Amino acid sequence: GAYLVEGLGHCGMCHSSFNALGATDKNAQLAGGLIPIQRWYAPALNSGAEVGLGNWTDEELTQFLKTGVSVRGATYGPMSDVVFHSLQHLSDADLQAIATYLRAQPVLVSPGDVQKIEVSPQLAVELAQQGRQIYINHCAECHQLDGRGVGEQYPPLAGNPSIAMQPGTNAIRMVLLGGFQPGTKGNPRPYSMPPFAQLLNDHDVAAVVTYIRQAWGNNAPAVSPAVVTRFRHVPE
Structure with a gap:
């Protein structure tokens, strides 16, 4: 190994x-x-x-x-x-x-190489509230209202460390660019998530990402629309 x-x-x-x-x-x-x-x-x-x-x-x-x-x-x-x-x-x-x-690897703490933009408590609450409706409109059909997903086809968001980890870069980029599983012998017909960059503005993306990072027992900080702007125009 x-x-x-x-x-x-x-x-x-x-x-x-x-x-x-x-x-x-x-x-x-x-x-x-x-x-x-x-x-x-x-x-x-x-x-x-x-x-x-x-x-x-x-x-x-x-x-x-x-x-x-x-x-x-x-x-x-x-x-x-x-x-x-x-x-x-x-x-x-x-x-x-x-x-x-x-x-078997020991726990290490990364020094961090992503500049964080703090979100005020009031904005964090507003984003989460707005994000819930965006999630219901665009995400719940696959990932379910309870965030548990459906088997291996639609991954769970509840309790998913990839969603809740700091920074929230990947969740932002997934919403913007979509998610594409590889076609493998063990998964020959992979499911994929469509991109929402054309449909959702930076505030909308920050709202729905904040919601999924704080719903269903997830406990992660809100993300700022300014961070979404930063990652919207970078290579995939």
């Missing part, structure tokens, strides 16, 4: 922060980081229950790496390309080794 993750897989190139010289920060190895240029946030791959893989089983993680989907969520953004071009072709033994190694 160490050989595949640290060597051939070079997972830390995305899932770690970079220091001032552009090298991966060994003090925050696999603790999450913002991918340069693409501006997706690669989440932590350690054993922390809230920020990483602590709640995943080896079987769930192995399935996720092999097929791109699991009951806990689906791949999106650059990770879908990784699964499509690489991980789905590994043997079950190699995938099991990767899962075992990742789940």
Whole structure:
């Protein structure tokens, strides 16, 4: 597992922060980081229950790496390309080794490489209230009113660490750009989420993302419309 993750897989190139010289920060190895240029946030791959893989089983993680989907969520953004071009072709033994190694990693706190814009308490409440109706209108048909989704077809939003993690970059980009699962042998007819960039303005996106980050037991900060503006016009 160490050989595949640290060597051939070079997972830390995305899932770690970079220091001032552009090298991966060994003090925050696999603790999450913002991918340069693409501006997706690669989440932590350690054993922390809230920020990483602590709640995943080896079987769930192995399935996720092999097929791109699991009951806990689906791949999106650059990770879908990784699964499509690489991980789905590994043997079950190699995938099991990767899962075992990742789940054995200690909890590290990323130094953070995304400038945060604070949202006032009043605006946060307003965004969440407005976001609920936007969610009902555009999201609930697939992800359900209770945020639990439908099996592996429509991933759950309730209790999903990818939705609630800080920063909220990926949730914003998913709403703007949509989400596209890779076509794999284990998932030959993948479901996808359409983009809403043309339909929702920056305030609308901030509202619905704030709502899903705070509904159904999720407990994450609101996101600002200014942050949505920042990530609307960057490469996918």
